[in-house]
Amino acid sequence: MDASTLIPAQADLTALKAAASGCTACELHGPATQTVFGSGNPQAKVLLVGEQPGDVEDQKGIPFVGPAGKLLQRAVAEAGFPPGAVYVTNAVKHFRFELRGKRRIHQTPLPEHIQACNPWVGAEIAAVRPEIVVCLGATAVKALLGSKYRVTKDRGELMRYAGPGARPETRALLTIHPSAILRMPDDAREQGYADLVRDLAVVVQAVSV
Numbered sequence: 001m002d003a004s005t006l007i008p009a010q011a012d013l014t015a016l017k018a019a020a021s022g023c024t025a026c027e028l029h030g031p032a033t034q035t036v037f038g039s040g041n042p043q044a045k046v047l048l049v050g051e052q053p054g055d056v057e058d059q060k061g062i063p064f065v066g067p068a069g070k071l072l073q074r075a076v077a078e079a080g081f082p083p084g085a086v087y088v089t090n091a092v093k094h095f096r097f098e099l100r101g102k103r104r105i106h107q108t109p110l111p112e113h114i115q116a117c118n119p120w121v122g123a124e125i126a127a128v129r130p131e132i133v134v135c136l137g138a139t140a141v142k143a144l145l146g147s148k149y150r151v152t153k154d155r156g157e158l159m160r161y162a163g164p165g166a167r168p169e170t171r172a173l174l175t176i177h178p179s180a181i182l183r184m185p186d187d188a189r190e191q192g193y194a195d196l197v198r199d200l201a202v203v204v205q206a207v208s209v
Contacts, residue, residue: 001025004119013042013127016120020093026116028094028109033058038089038124045207047087047130048072049121050177051139052113055104058095064088068179072136075178075193079200087128091143092117114143122164131207133161133170134200137177144172151176156199158206171206175199 003025008015017037023029036053039062056066064072069088076086092113097104121143125133135141141149144163154174161172176199181192 002119003116007119007123011123011127013038013124016123016127020120023093023120026094026113028092028096028113031097032094034061035093036061036063036090036095037093037120038087039063040087041084042087042128044085044087044128045131046081046085046134046203047089047125047128047132048076048134048136049140049144050088050090050136051179052090052092052109053095054106054179055095055097058104063090068177068182071178071181071193072196075196075200078197080204081200087124087130089121089124091121091140093120109139111142114139118143118164125163125165125170127165129167131169131171132158132203133163133166133172134203135172135174137180140177141174145174149174156195156202158202173199173203 001024003023006019006023008019020037021035023035036057053063054066057063092109096107096109096113098107133144135144138151141151151174156175158171158173161170176196178196181189181196184192
């Protein structure tokens with residue numbers, strides 16, 4: 001199945017979410033609990049894209065509500081965004097994991113999973129019409145910008161966005177995924193978080209939120 005065949009013409013976010021709930025464009029829909037679609041301000045000027053839902057998000061059906069999501073929420077507020085100003089989603093809509101005993105361990109999505117979900121991300125961006133798309137981590141960068149860009153090389157700089165759902169005036173910014181900060185050694189975590197806040201502050205200064 002090609003996910004683009006499920007997307008209603010000129011659909012709003014409510015219709016897109018309903019359509020995405022039945023997506024079987026890749027095999028991840030099988031073991032996952034549910035499709036985890038984006039959430040937040042439907043008219044946001046800033047749209048943040050992460051990698052995929054984690055274990056908590058898969059169970060609750062809401063993106064960025066686990067440990068990494070709570071860190072992101074804190075960073076967004078500290079950067080200067082008012083409450084409810086952003087829309088958040090993921091490049092891949094189903095949780096990819098492997099079972100180890102009773103634990104479900106995160107597995108990085110493969111290129112085919114990213115490709116299968118690309119129509120959904122593009123439709124979300126087209127529906128929200130953000131001024132800036134923030135790519136959180138390597139998977140989001142690959143999904144929306146391709147292999148030309150790297151977080152380590154290009155983070156924190158506003159650039160033209162020509163990916164799925166783009167308009168001529170849309171811009172992008174690359175930064176680290178909050179889960180990467182949680183994996184840092186204790187002595188590096190504080191600086192990693194400060195760098196994320198700094199990158200998000202660039203976005204706040206660029207738009208009137």
